[in-house]
Amino acid sequence: MASVGIRSVKKQFGSVQIIHGVDIDIEDGEFVVLVGPSGCGKSTLLRMIAGLEQISGGEISIGGTTVNNLPPKERDIAMVFQNYALYPHMTVHDNMAFSMKLRNAARSEIDARVEQASDILGLKPYLDRYPRQLSGGQRQRVAMGRAIVRDPQVFLFDEPLSNLDAKLRVQMRTEIKALHQRLKTTSIYVTHDQVEAMTMADRIVVMHDGIVEQIGSPLELYDHPANLFVAGFIGSPAMNFIPGVLRRADGRAWVESDGDVRLPLPPLGGGRDGQKVTYGVRPEHLTLDDGGVAAVVSVVEPTGADTFVYADIGGVPICATFDERHEFSPGRPINLSPRLDAVHLFDTGTGAKINRAD
Amino acid sequence: MAVISEGLDRRGVGWRRLAAIVADSRDLLGWLFMLPAAALLLVFLLYPLGLGLWLGLTNATLGEPGEFIGFGNFVTLFSDDVYWLSVFNTILYTVVASAAKFMLGLWLAILLNQHMPFKAFIRAIVLLPWIVPTVLSAIAFWWLYDSQFSIISWALRHLGLIKTNIDFLGNPLNARISVIIANVWRGIPFVAISLLAGLQTIPSSLYEAAVLDGATAWQKFRFITLPMLTPIIAVVMTFSVLFTFTDFQLIYVLTRGGPINATHLMATLAFQRAIPGGQLGQGAALASSMIPFLVASVMFSYFGLQRRKWQQGGRD
Numbered sequence: 001m002a003s004v005g006i007r008s009v010k011k012q013f014g015s016v017q018i019i020h021g022v023d024i025d026i027e028d029g030e031f032v033v034l035v036g037p038s039g040c041g042k043s044t045l046l047r048m049i050a051g052l053e054q055i056s057g058g059e060i061s062i063g064g065t066t067v068n069n070l071p072p073k074e075r076d077i078a079m080v081f082q083n084y085a086l087y088p089h090m091t092v093h094d095n096m097a098f099s100m101k102l103r104n105a106a107r108s109e110i111d112a113r114v115e116q117a118s119d120i121l122g123l124k125p126y127l128d129r130y131p132r133q134l135s136g137g138q139r140q141r142v143a144m145g146r147a148i149v150r151d152p153q154v155f156l157f158d159e160p161l162s163n164l165d166a167k168l169r170v171q172m173r174t175e176i177k178a179l180h181q182r183l184k185t186t187s188i189y190v191t192h193d194q195v196e197a198m199t200m201a202d203r204i205v206v207m208h209d210g211i212v213e214q215i216g217s218p219l220e221l222y223d224h225p226a227n228l229f230v231a232g233f234i235g236s237p238a239m240n241f242i243p244g245v246l247r248r249a250d251g252r253a254w255v256e257s258d259g260d261v262r263l264p265l266p267p268l269g270g271g272r273d274g275q276k277v278t279y280g281v282r283p284e285h286l287t288l289d290d291g292g293v294a295a296v297v298s299v300v301e302p303t304g305a306d307t308f309v310y311a312d313i314g315g316v317p318i319c320a321t322f323d324e325r326h327e328f329s330p331g332r333p334i335n336l337s338p339r340l341d342a343v344h345l346f347d348t349g350t351g352a353k354i355n356r357a358d
Numbered sequence: 359m360a361v362i363s364e365g366l367d368r369r370g371v372g373w374r375r376l377a378a379i380v381a382d383s384r385d386l387l388g389w390l391f392m393l394p395a396a397a398l399l400l401v402f403l404l405y406p407l408g409l410g411l412w413l414g415l416t417n418a419t420l421g422e423p424g425e426f427i428g429f430g431n432f433v434t435l436f437s438d439d440v441y442w443l444s445v446f447n448t449i450l451y452t453v454v455a456s457a458a459k460f461m462l463g464l465w466l467a468i469l470l471n472q473h474m475p476f477k478a479f480i481r482a483i484v485l486l487p488w489i490v491p492t493v494l495s496a497i498a499f500w501w502l503y504d505s506q507f508s509i510i511s512w513a514l515r516h517l518g519l520i521k522t523n524i525d526f527l528g529n530p531l532n533a534r535i536s537v538i539i540a541n542v543w544r545g546i547p548f549v550a551i552s553l554l555a556g557l558q559t560i561p562s563s564l565y566e567a568a569v570l571d572g573a574t575a576w577q578k579f580r581f582i583t584l585p586m587l588t589p590i591i592a593v594v595m596t597f598s599v600l601f602t603f604t605d606f607q608l609i610y611v612l613t614r615g616g617p618i619n620a621t622h623l624m625a626t627l628a629f630q631r632a633i634p635g636g637q638l639g640q641g642a643a644l645a646s647s648m649i650p651f652l653v654a655s656v657m658f659s660y661f662g663l664q665r666r667k668w669q670q671g672g673r674d
């Protein structure tokens with residue numbers, strides 16, 4: 001187990017810069033999830049940590065040692081690939097034993113470790129099978145088993161669940177999390193699924209176009225997104241954004257948006273009158289209130305536990321969720337009131353957050 | 359108009375009924391589709407083969423149909439030292455040339471599989487020896503090996519490495535080495551390009567996983583490349599062995615079997631006995647005696663080719 005330090009790391013492919021200076025400090029035993037839209041450089045960063053990709057600038061250290069010029073085999077890390085990369089011509093046992101065999105470990109030691117790993121993962125009945133004879137979830141487990149047997153300093157996961165069906169994904173998510181709680185090995189996990197990130201991470205790193213947008217615990221990111229991108233990326237259903245103009249008068253502040261809509265704000269610590277802003281509020285922070293903002297219901301989706309209501313506020317589509325039951329019907333006007341302490345305000349141009357007054 | 363179309367209709371119905379019967383019966387349809395291929399095989403493969411086997415059992419000569427003499431030709435052959443020499447030569451030629459083609463071909467394939475500039479161009483060049491008609495390349499080698507004008511001898515002489523020209527084709531050992539080299543040169547592209555195709559089917563993530571598992575370059579080759587490539591190696595080498603075993607053109611152009619039969623292969627000897635020598639029956643018997651060897655190598659490939667256990671079962 002070891003800490004991982006990533007300092008001003010850059011990556012260029014030819015003349016194209018993919019990663020523009022990333023800083024992340026990962027503590028010993030932490031489970032960190034790198035999340036971001038497709039193509040933002042998550043896999044590239046992970047592969048640089050593994051040593052499969054050269055580092056164009058900056059420094060990566062594992063357990064305090066700079067590894068920039070260490071070949072992958074000397075970094076003592078194990079990686080679970082998206083396509084699992086199981087050796088098709090080896091049995092499950094041999095797949096898991098391969099790394100130890102290369103190190104000329106004693107037969108008895110190999111068998112003991114493979115046995116232990118297959119116990120943890122429930123792979124005992126499949127040790128003599130070939131990868132082709134396994135289901136997707138079983139293959140996924142073998143890939144993890146191969147990593148566990150190594151007992152490495154760091155586990156790297158590159159979207160390990162993306163080839164599984166929805167149900168199995170949820171199950172494996174829990175299993176990986178439980179495994180981490182048991183082994184406590186520092187883990188870096190890449191996904192573009194924000195739900196996976198929220199449920200598994202100790203800390204989430206949100207990446208976008210080769211930079212880090214925000215680092216924090218899942219709830220920190222959810223409650224205090226640092227900018228428009230993180231606010232829109234974290235949370236499902238996504239945060240509602242209503243564009244408008246900031247108005248300040250008489251020590252009070254509100255947002256004016258299309259269709260003479262006036263959106264209430266808490267006392268602000270920044271922002272000037274007339275500034276173009278984006279008003280953000282999560283679907284679950286909208287409540288029915290006769291004094292609220294006028295909206296027109298367009299679609300109602302009861303899921304049983306919650307009801308999703310899609311509506312229009314001054315022509316902007318928004319979503320609201322209610323856990324109590326109300327009568328809604330499409331076309332009917334309703335009044336919605338945002339929870340003031342859960343409203344987020346962003347500068348539309350820069351995406352930066354406009355702070356409240358505390 | 360009506361009458362005509364009615365007539366057509368009636369005929370049409372007959373045809374359609376027949377077509378329906380054929381289409382309904384999977385067996386019949388299958389046989390129907392196989393017919394053209396079967397006819398070709400019958401006329402151009404089975405008939406000549408049968409004729410060859412039959413001729414081997416007769417004392418036919420050029421111009422005389424001959425008559426059935428049982429295994430007489432074989433008895434003669436088996437007590438003929440030149441025949442046994444040709445068997446030895448063929449096996450030596452096949453084993454040495456195939457082994458060399460395999461090793462050099464695999465090496466070349468791995469080299470071509472690396473990233474390098476002008477990759478497509480270099481791959482195309484590698485194919486050249488395979489594209490040039492054998493007779494042409496054989497003639498080119500004949501020049502290279504000429505006892506007086508050989509450019510190899512010339513170059514070595516000018517480098518001061520040798521004093522007199524090398525007698526490439528005049529001395530038994532040299533001749534054997536020379537024809538094997540020519541055969542290897544010609545056969546490498548087939549092996550290299552086929553193995554290259556095989557190499558490209560191995561996902562790069564396997565190598566990455568192996569690197570992280572701590573494999574050295576040699577271990578990656580030994581534990582990933584080689585086992586993943588075995589099925590293709592089995593096919594390629596079977597074909598390569600068959601081509602080499604039945605080689606005729608190269609030898610015939612370069613040495614005609616000489617000196618003192620040192621490079622006579624079974625194929626060239628069979629031709630020599632049958633056509634210039636006029637002993638059709640004996641030549642045919644000699645050619646027939648290649649069959650057991652060929653069958654053996656096909657059997658070898660059949661078992662080698664069987665899908666490995668790891669390739670079977672399960673879904674993808």
Ligand SMILES: Nc1ncnc2c1ncn2[C@@H]1O[C@H](COP(=O)(O)OP(=O)(O)OP(=O)(O)O)[C@@H](O)[C@H]1O
Pocket residue numbers: 013018036037038039040041042043044045191192
């Ligand atoms: N070998 C390469 N050569 C050139 N560009 C590359 C190379 N590998 C990746 N890229 C580019 O780098 C960018 C980031 O790629 P990367 O694979 O890291 O994305 P990602 O965040 O993992 O996305 P995904 O969620 O789709 O896996 C992409 O724009 C991609 O086109």
Ligand SMILES: [Mg+2]
Pocket residue numbers: 042043044159
């Ligand atoms: Mg990726």
